Every structure is written in structure tokens, then in C-alpha cells.
Amino acid sequence: MLCFSxxxxxxxxxxxxxxxxxxxxxxxxxxxxxxxxxxxxxxFFNLYNFNYSGECSNTFxxxxxxxxxxLIYGAYFSDKRSWIGQRQMTLQTLSLNQNGIPNATxxxxxxxxxxxxxxxxxxxxxxVEVIPVKxxxxxxxxxxxxxxxxxxxxxxxxxxxxxxIADLRDVFFFEDGFATFSDKQLYLSKECSRTNKGYITCASxxxxxxxxxxxxxxxxxxxxxxxxxxxxxxxSGTIFGGAExLIYGAMIxxx
Numbered sequence: 540m541l542c543f544s545x546x547x548x549x550x551x552x553x554x555x556x557x558x559x560x561x562x563x564x565x566x567x568x569x570x571x572x573x574x575x576x577x578x579x580x581x582x583f584f585n586l587y588n589f590n591y592s593g594e595c596s597n598t599f600x601x602x603x604x605x606x607x608x609x610l611i612y613g614a615y616f617s618d619k620r621s622w623i624g625q626r627q628m629t630l631q632t633l634s635l636n637q638n639g640i641p642n643a644t645x646x647x648x649x650x651x652x653x654x655x656x657x658x659x660x661x662x663x664x665x666x667v668e669v670i671p672v673k674x675x676x677x678x679x680x681x682x683x684x685x686x687x688x689x690x691x692x693x694x695x696x697x698x699x700x701x702x703x704i705a706d707l708r709d710v711f712f713f714e715d716g717f718a719t720f721s722d723k724q725l726y727l728s729k730e731c732s733r734t735n736k737g738y739i740t741c742a743s744x745x746x747x748x749x750x751x752x753x754x755x756x757x758x759x760x761x762x763x764x765x766x767x768x769x770x771x772x773x774x775s776g777t778i779f780g781g782a783e784x785l786i787y788g789a790m791i792x793x794x
Contacts, residue, residue, distance in 0.1 A: 613684025639712030
């Protein structure tokens with residue numbers, strides 16, 4: 540009986556040893572896990588067809604989106620009819636972003652009254668928290684949103700590592716945009732367009748609409764000065780980077 544028991548133990552030991560060696564065997568050709576294709580689809584986009592393999596995956600080299608990443612919007616609806624015109628596109632944008640960066644914190648700084656009674660619950664259904672803000676009538680609505688965003692970031696900077704300031708309606712996250720930059724970087728872009736002949740032109744503050752925003756929010760003298768200098772406009776609807784870099788770098792120039 541004793542011999543039989545020893546024989547059984549030896550067999551089990553050999554089986555375990557063989558199984559373990561198969562698990563820990565080194566592989567000289569590491570397997571790179573492919574990115575999971577998105578199943579998101581609407582009447583305009585089918586993200587399953589987007590290609591992020593090979594070279595297209597190289598840009599996703601930083602940590603994926605998480606709750607310490609912040610996508611922040613600012614909105615001011617002085618005319619509720621304007622919301623009706625952009626409602627459908629805004630909801631589609633938020634659906635795309637909810638799919639592309641599901642784990643990031645998303646906040647909307649709402650200046651003034653909501654454009655419809657169920658606005659907050661509608662935003663919540665897209666993963667966006669609405670924070671009401673009392674409006675300052677001294678500022679134009681287009682400028683006001685960045686003033687309140689800056690104030691929020693200054694008061695809550697310890698909560699976030701990376702921040703993306705975006706226009707509510709037309710900034711799309713087809714994939715994990717936060718995985719493309721670190722908290723040690725800051726990205727700004729000019730308002731530029733390309734002509735039919737290939738020439739690139741960048742807008743400056745002598746553009747009438749932005750000149751009026753600055754005039755209404757600060758003063759005519761300041762607006763005229765920047766317009767005369769043809770100071771280039773920074774695209775304030777797409778600013779992203781590390782929280783501290785963004786607060787103390789980009790936001791001081793939000794106008």
C-alpha cells in the first residue's frame with residue numbers, strides 16, 4: 540500500500556511539473572494584443588471600420604483614459620432656439636465620446652439657464668455631469684465659458700492629471716484620445732484653413748466675430764489693439780495637456 544501511494548504521488552508531481560513548465564516557457568516572439576474594434580455605429584459613423592493596427596496604433600502610447608482624465612465643456616444658451624438647431628448633433632457627439640473615452644470624467648459648465656427642462660438628465664445619460672454656474676453679464680457668452688472653465692480647473696486641479704477642453708458640439712473622440720498624450724505635454728492649435736491652391740491661412744483677432752467677442756467681454760480699446768497687431772487666434776475649442784500646464788499656460792490666453 541505504501542509503495543502504491545508513493546507511486547501515485549510521483550505521477551501527480553510529474554504532471555504538475557510538466558504543466559508548470561508549459562506555462563512559464565519563454566516566448567522569444569512576444570504577442571502584441573490587438574486593439575479591440577469598436578462596435579459603435581450610427582447613421583453617419585461605423586467605428587468598426589476604423590483602422591488602428593500597425594503604424595496607426597503607435598500614437599496610443601500613454602495610459603488609457605481613466606477617472607483622473609477630464610473632458611470639460613462650457614456652454615451658454617442665450618437663445619434656446621440655438622439649442623434646438625444643434626441638439627441632434629450635440630447628442631451624437633456625446634455618444635461618440637462616451638464610446639471613445641468611457642472612463643474619463645466628463646463635465647459641462649452650464650452658464651445661465653438650461654435650454655430645456657430635462658437638460659441635465661439628458662447630459663447625464665451621455666455620461667456628462669452638469670455643473671450650473673451663475674453668469675457674469677460683463678462677458679460675452681463665447682468667452683464666458685472659458686472663464687468658468689479656468690476657475691473650475693484652478694479649484695479642482697488636484698483631481699486630474701490630463702485635461703481636454705472641447706467645444707460641446709463638434710469635437711469627436713473616435714478612439715481613446717487621452718492615450719495619445721501625457722500630463723507632461725500641452726497642445727495648442729491655431730485657427731487655420733487651407734485654400735483650394737494649398738495655401739494655409741490662419742485667422743487673427745482682426746476677424747470680426749472674435750474681435751466683437753473681445754470688445755464685448757473686455758473693451759473696445761483692447762479688441763482694437765489685438766486686431767491691429769493681427770494676433771493669431773488659438774483654437775480654444777481644442778486645448779489639451781497636463782492639468783497644471785494647461786491651467787497656468789493655455790488658460791491665461793483663452794481670449
